[in-house]
Amino acid sequence: MILRLLSRLAVLVASLAxxxxxxxxxMVVLPGSPARVALGVNASDASVAQLEQExxxxxxxxxxxxxxxxxxxxxxxxxxxxxxxxxxxxIADRLQVTLWLxxxxxxxxLVIAVPLGVLMxxxxxxxxxxxxxxxxxxxxxVPAFLAGVLLVALFSVRLGWLPAxxxxxxxxxxxxxxxxxxxxxxxxxLVQGAVLARYVRxxxxxxxxxxxxxxxxxxxxRPMRALVRHGLRNAAIPVVTVLGLQLATLLVGAVxxxxxxxxxxxxxxxxxxxxxxxxILVQDIVMLxxxxxxxxxxxxxxxxxxxxxxxxxxx
Amino acid sequence: MSAxxxxxxxxxxxxxxxxxxxxxxxxxxGERVGLIGESGSxxxxxALALMGLLPEGLxxxxxxxxxxxxxxxxxxxxxxxxxxxxxxxxxxxQEPMTALNPTMRIGDQxxxxxxxxxxxxxxxxxxxxxxxxxxxxxxxxxxxxxxxYPHQLSGGQxxxxxxxxxxANDPDLLxxxxxxxxxxxxxxxxxxxxxxxxxxxxDAALLFITHDLGVVATVCDRVLVMYGGRIVEAGEVAQxxxxxxxRYTSGLLAASDLARTDDGRLLTIPGSVPQAGAFPAxxxxxxxxxxxxxxxxxxxSWVGPxxxxxxxxVHPVEVPA
Numbered sequence: 018m019i020l021r022l023l024s025r026l027a028v029l030v031a032s033l034a035x036x037x038x039x040x041x042x043x044m045v046v047l048p049g050s051p052a053r054v055a056l057g058v059n060a061s062d063a064s065v066a067q068l069e070q071e072x073x074x075x076x077x078x079x080x081x082x083x084x085x086x087x088x089x090x091x092x093x094x095x096x097x098x099x100x101x102x103x104x105x106x107x108i109a110d111r112l113q114v115t116l117w118l119x120x121x122x123x124x125x126x127l128v129i130a131v132p133l134g135v136l137m138x139x140x141x142x143x144x145x146x147x148x149x150x151x152x153x154x155x156x157x158x159v160p161a162f163l164a165g166v167l168l169v170a171l172f173s174v175r176l177g178w179l180p181a182x183x184x185x186x187x188x189x190x191x192x193x194x195x196x197x198x199x200x201x202x203x204x205x206x207l208v209q210g211a212v213l214a215r216y217v218r219x220x221x222x223x224x225x226x227x228x229x230x231x232x233x234x235x236x237x238x239r240p241m242r243a244l245v246r247h248g249l250r251n252a253a254i255p256v257v258t259v260l261g262l263q264l265a266t267l268l269v270g271a272v273x274x275x276x277x278x279x280x281x282x283x284x285x286x287x288x289x290x291x292x293x294x295x296x297i298l299v300q301d302i303v304m305l306x307x308x309x310x311x312x313x314x315x316x317x318x319x320x321x322x323x324x325x326x327x328x329x330x331x332x
Numbered sequence: 333m334s335a336x337x338x339x340x341x342x343x344x345x346x347x348x349x350x351x352x353x354x355x356x357x358x359x360x361x362g363e364r365v366g367l368i369g370e371s372g373s374x375x376x377x378x379a380l381a382l383m384g385l386l387p388e389g390l391x392x393x394x395x396x397x398x399x400x401x402x403x404x405x406x407x408x409x410x411x412x413x414x415x416x417x418x419x420x421x422x423x424x425x426q427e428p429m430t431a432l433n434p435t436m437r438i439g440d441q442x443x444x445x446x447x448x449x450x451x452x453x454x455x456x457x458x459x460x461x462x463x464x465x466x467x468x469x470x471x472x473x474x475x476x477x478x479x480x481y482p483h484q485l486s487g488g489q490x491x492x493x494x495x496x497x498x499x500a501n502d503p504d505l506l507x508x509x510x511x512x513x514x515x516x517x518x519x520x521x522x523x524x525x526x527x528x529x530x531x532x533x534x535d536a537a538l539l540f541i542t543h544d545l546g547v548v549a550t551v552c553d554r555v556l557v558m559y560g561g562r563i564v565e566a567g568e569v570a571q572x573x574x575x576x577x578x579r580y581t582s583g584l585l586a587a588s589d590l591a592r593t594d595d596g597r598l599l600t601i602p603g604s605v606p607q608a609g610a611f612p613a614x615x616x617x618x619x620x621x622x623x624x625x626x627x628x629x630x631x632x633s634w635v636g637p638x639x640x641x642x643x644x645x646v647h648p649v650e651v652p653a
Contacts (some may be wrong), residue, residue, distance in 0.1 A: 120486075146533060227429040234385055236427075236497060237418035237444040239410050247433045326481040327434055 018327050021322060029315045036307045041082050044300050050074060051296040056097040072098060072297075085300075094301045104301050108286065112305065114184060115282040118201060119267045123205030123260070126213050133210070134217020139244070141222060150218065156211025161270075165204035165277040172200060179251040200280045205271060209263055216259045219314070220252035227251070253324050261317035267308040271294050289330070334399055335360050335423070336537035337382065341394035342406070344377045344386065344424045344561075347549045349609040351390070352377050356639040359505065359537040361399075364528070366552035366569065368584070372605040374561035376426070379509045380407075382539070384413040385424055398505065418562045419449040423500040424527070426510040433484040438493055439478025441462065450531035453468075466497045469526050480551045488519035492526060493497045499530045505537045507532070524551060528642065541557040545588045549573060555642060557581045560606075560616030565643040567637070577648040615646065623647040 044051065052068035053060065069075045072095075088095055094104040133149065172253065173181035178199050187194040209230030224230065233243035236242060272284025290298035321328050325331060335358040344352035352374040360366045367375050381392040384405055397403040403412050425431045432441060442465055443458035452458035459478070466474035469492040482490055491511060492554065498506055508527060512520040528551055531538045539549050548555055548569060555572050557565040565578035576582040582645055583601040586592060592599055603620040605614075615632050618624035627646045636642015 094393070227431040228425060228427055230424065232431045232494065232497065233386060233433070233444075235383060235417055235423045237414050237416075237448050238444075239414050247436065278599045325435060327483045330484070 018322070021329065025315060029142065033308060036311065037086050037304065038082075039107050039315035040300055040304050040307065041085060044296055045078055046174050047296070051098060054294045054296055057294075068098065072096070082244060086190070089304065095297050096300050097295050098130070099295045099298075104298055108268060108283070108301060108305060110186075111283045111286040113186075113279055114280060115268060115271060115275075115284065117187075117283060118205065119203065119264065120269050121198065122202045122205035122209060123264055123267070126200060126263070127260070129206070129210030130213035130217050134214040135221050135244070135249075137214065137218040138221035138225060139241070142220070153211045153214045153218075157206060157215060159211075160273075161204050161208045162273040162277050164208055165201065165274055168200050168204055169277070182277070184278075184280045197278075199252050202278060203272050204277075205267065205274055209267070213259060213263065217252070217256055218253045221248060223253045224248040250324060254321065257317055259323065264313050268306055268309050305307050337539065338372055338397045338399075338478055339382060339394065340396075342378065342381060342396060343393040344374070344381050344390055346390050350561065351608050352381065355394070355558075355567075356371060357539075358640060361504070361537055361584055362532070362535045363554065364531065364538040364540060364552045365446070366548035366555040367539060368543060368545060368548055368555060369558035370543060370605050372586075372608070373558045375558055376509050377561075379423065379507050379539070379541055382443045382507060383421065384408065385589075400504075402548075409482075411419070415449070418445045418498075418503075419501045420503055420504040421507065422501070422503040424491070424494050424498045424506070424508040424511045427514055428487050429514065431494050432490055434482055436481075437478065438466070438480050438482065438485070442466065442478070442493065442496050442500060445497055449501050451501055458610060460497075462500075465500060466493065468482075468528070468569075469493070469496045469499070470522065471496075486519075488515050488523060488653055491523050493525060495523070495530065495652045498559060499534070503536055505539065507539045507541070509541045510543070513538075513542070513544070519548075527551075545573070545585065556585070560611040560643070561608075562616055563639075564617065564645070566639065567641045567643075571641075575649075575651050577643040578645040578653070579621045579623050579647065579649065581643075582649050583620075588609050615644070 043263065047054070048183070050069060052065045052072070052074055057063055066075075073081065076084075085095065092105055094108060096103055100179060123148060133153065137149045137153065169181045172179045179199055181200075183197050185193040185197055221244070225248065227248070230243050231245055233247045234240065234303050238246065269284050269287070271282055274280070275282040275285040283306065287299065287302045287306075290302060337357070337359045339358070340356050341500070342352065342355040343350055349408065355378055357365065357367075367378065377386070377390070379385045382396055382405070383592050384392075386392060392406045394406055398405060398416060401412075401416060401420070405413065432438070439459055439462045443452075443455070443463035444451050446458045446461055452461055463474045463478045466477050471477045471489055471492055477485065477489070477493075482493070485493065495511070506527070512523050513528060515523060527538070538551075540548070542548060548648065552569050554567065555569045556563050557572065557578065559580045565572060565576065565581045572581060573585060574583055579600070586599045587601055589599070601620055602622075606619070609623075612619045613631075614620070614629040618628040621628070625647065632644045632646045633642050634642050635648070
């Protein structure tokens, strides 16, 4: 068990190390110097040279790489080539925004998907199950941004219950924060929940046909109780996989919703950085996203070990 | 001898298709009855129908009564059936590798049935009773086994656990569906022994399903031969195995006799078991039977003193006087 944990941890660290090289490498192979990119084609050679010197871009690439990675380890992400502001605090703010969005919508998705998926599976031969299944199919087909626009049209424009867009940090005004959080979280969570519910349904359907459920019934457990006590944990394995993938996609994918609701999240930050040709900011945000995805995968791996004892034994 | 289980005219259907028809059987207290036949003859469906555990899309007809329960179990709802399952009647399944929940400790799976039927109200008491039961069924180091997960045990050990679960509440009726088929021959005898001992200790009724005639001969007092979803012959094991009357039974016996060969080739029953629903009308065996005549096109009636003794064959094997 400990060995498994350590090996997974080693894989995480190794993947992170490789990622830094890949992300840095991409910036290196881009044509032109980052300073030239930041200043634009019309900038004079002198001003480009000055910027390069200011940010140490004239040093050998190896030195720059080590400098960057060393900074990452100290949470020092460097300064923007464009605004010259420290990057770490900006990204931290944006990361917080995205985490609020992603985590709450994932929780919402789970709360919707687990009961709904189980219900769809248990009633898959009855009209109610088929109807729910069809509804969730619609949910899968609707893109999150469309859901967002529709929710805004209904709750903000027509009913005037909730703000149509904007973002207030929770420490500044918790009430406003919550009001502004509802619609974006609904648009992400409902769609994500519909997708997840499909997976919960098929996982539960598979488990319902397992012999051990029949054994549980033969013990005297009623069908629903047999499913809950013996089925859900086994059904959780494929669901956790999908959940991990969804979380990883959402970290970047929330950008569309961030745009619809004018929310300063990480995805928007990345788009802005690209638009401003601020390569170091792009590099830092990409690295952060890669790290987040790797950590999500690591946690998914750990969850497998928690759920399935068969994976714990070292062979 | 009072009948613990009494099934009359039991059938299993999917839509209009009859998979099992007109099965009538009784098992008395302390009695061990075998149900034999090839794969696809409807043995397992009969067992599941008795337990009320038919898969979705299949339904039972006829009547099944358990001694002491007023209700007919066919058509009974979960509220009536669930308290009986695992308490008054229980079942050992064919496939020990998949019959246990891979994510739950063995001890908890054994204790669960006892807690459910209130044999023990406290979890700790049920746990220690589970360890005792695991010891009873012959698991080495039962306390350790109780903490283990199914994948840490061998097939034979898992089947002992399944048997322990089935015997946990001292049932009146134990149904075993090919409990040793998936096991190594060396382990088979041990598991059979533990089942017969477990049943004898509880004076329970045993319905033992298998296609292995040797197993029936060692375990059972009486036997029912099933083919095409119907009981074609029934009687005392000694009687049926030495003087079979139905042509299918004699074919089955000839095929299991490794000493009898036809020019060095083992004897077989010609043809194979048809698909469900593709059995001929009349005698279900007539398309594989050498003795079949046009008289077999109508369903042969039961010849015998009672449903537990007799056969359904128009041209029975002559009994040497």
